[in-house]
Amino acid sequence: MQSEQKPLLSVRNLKTYFFQDEGTVKAVDGATFDVYPGKTLGIVGESGCGKSVTAQSILRIVDQPGRIVDGEIVLRGADGNDVELTRLHPDSREMRDIRGTEIGLVFQEPMTSFSPVHTVGNQIVEAIRLHCGVNEREARIKAVETLRQVGIPKPERRIDEYAFELSGGLRQRAMIAVALSCNPRLLIADEPTTALDVTTQAQILDLLRQLQEQRGMAIMLITHNLGVIAEMADDVVVMYLGRVVEQGPVDAIFHSPQHPYTRALLRSIPSIESTPRVELPTISGSIPHPYNRPSGCPFYPRCPEFIPGTCDQAEPALRAVSEQQSVSCFLYQSQVSQGQGTKPSEGMA
Template identity: 60%
Template sequence: MRQMRMSHDEPLLAIDGLKTHFFTREGTVRAVDGVSLTVPRGKTVCVVGESGCGKSVTARSVLGLVDEPGRIIDGRIAWQPGAGEPVDLTTLDPKGERMRRIRGGEISMVFQEPMASLSPMYTIGDQLIETIRLHLPLGKEEARDRAVEQLRRVGIPRPEERLDAYSFQLSGGMCQRVMIAIALAADPALLIADEPTTALDVTTQARIIDLLRDLQAETGMSVLFITHDLGVVAEIADEVVVMYLGTVVERGGVDEIFHDPKHPYTNALLGSIPRMGAGAGRRLATIRGNVPHPSDRPAGCPFHPRCDAAIGGVCDVSDPPHIVFGEARSVRCVLHDDGAAVGGDFRVDGERA
């Protein structure tokens, strides 16, 4: 096992150069290709980007939930919930006892589709109590009492009755609350939420977001929140990581990202947000083209085929440099490299001066 020494002041989770590839008959799919990010203690880090950018595979890699034919081929995932040396999660057997203790006990995950995550063959209570007893030394009655309290904690009415219900008897919002209750059953230090509000209506989305914020304030847990909804990001994030085609193109504080975006892709995402008072009949801004398939990555900067500020002979040839602006602010773009032949001052609105 690789040895890594960190002080207790270091982040709760530190991902460094993570590469998760899928080896198929058609070729190698570089779903995650060198991702680096950190999750500070007690903070919310939002990972944003279009579908196909590798957000969910990054999250699954943390917990060793990458299905065949995929596997982690490089990088480190340093996990340090307490004092002492961190654990490199990439070195643990995904089916081993140590990883099983971490998964659900120290790090929990809420998935996109609650109806698909809950088994219709077992009651809500069966699934919640099983999780509690797996990670906590409680008897059946104690575990049932804790399960009732967990359901009450996430705002489910009449929790004693809901414990004996099946998932198909509950609404989507109620099922998502159950999933959060299961994820928090053992009081994990980190909650990974993979687009937990995607399939819900707007009112229920707001309630789930408020619930997660309240629970974080109550427990002090860290949250790694994966989403494509920048409205949610503005509401809950402390830090933002922008991903594109398996790489991190920009990271920074939420105010910095929203008010001073450095990467053209971040700027394009922000520009696509519908604006109040924009006027009827005004077309919504879009990002031209689509995210390429990870097995067919363009040369140079992966975003250059869709970028209005791309520089011919530069962006389509060389990988973009990693420019660091501060301890938690960086961007991968040649436009911010002093040595690049940009040909004018660049304003991050898609125009050159």
């Protein structure tokens, strides 16, 4: 994609599996994408497609019994040195410093993302003290400042309140303040507006955009909401069952979607111009049970353009279809012969 600039974060062939008694859940199964400095990457997909686990894998906070089994996550440090995050111990000093100072995380549910028995300020000050090496008083001043930046009125009062005393919108702003308190270069926002009402959603998205402009940070925006993607993202990654099925610039994805899944997703958005009283198209079938993944392309049972004998036999690899867009689908691979592409490709474009 933007070949003139090096990506801030490169994820290559990431596989995060959950090993359970009932079987192995391949939550992320070969995800590959890049996040560029100052840009917003939208990750879109249905629930259970591995978006959140991807985010947790990057921060190395995947819960037991989940484990990264393969792949690389490379973070380009501020000093230009690359750090391979999968090689670090999750609880090591180095990894913990990356969380917070390099990568911040905002969650879907701002209420449960705060401890119910600690004040909002306590949790911001804690992060600042941990990473910035300042004393309690300075950390508090910085925390008030951060709360002000995210548009919380009377921050010097709000800092001593508990999450349940704030409104939904303020809570999410406070959550963003926690994530931004140590000036990370990448903000991962995992469904940041899903739990909020529509007007508050728009305010939070505006805030994220404004903060991105001020700080020049990259945002990895995880959502199932294509409207949010259209509004926010520069580049889009479409995920299905732990795999990247299509990726490219936001215009290309919305105006010339290539993968049948992306097309189906876009068709299922209600539009103000669509004919009234016509049933909204949906994607037929439902997401397969995690223990019962289809062989071959994970989407073939629901795919309108399923090629028998090919799609159910081998997994398609992510291949470039234009300079900026890549798709993992046999429709776009000239040699559809047997066994091709079971190994996910190394680069894209």
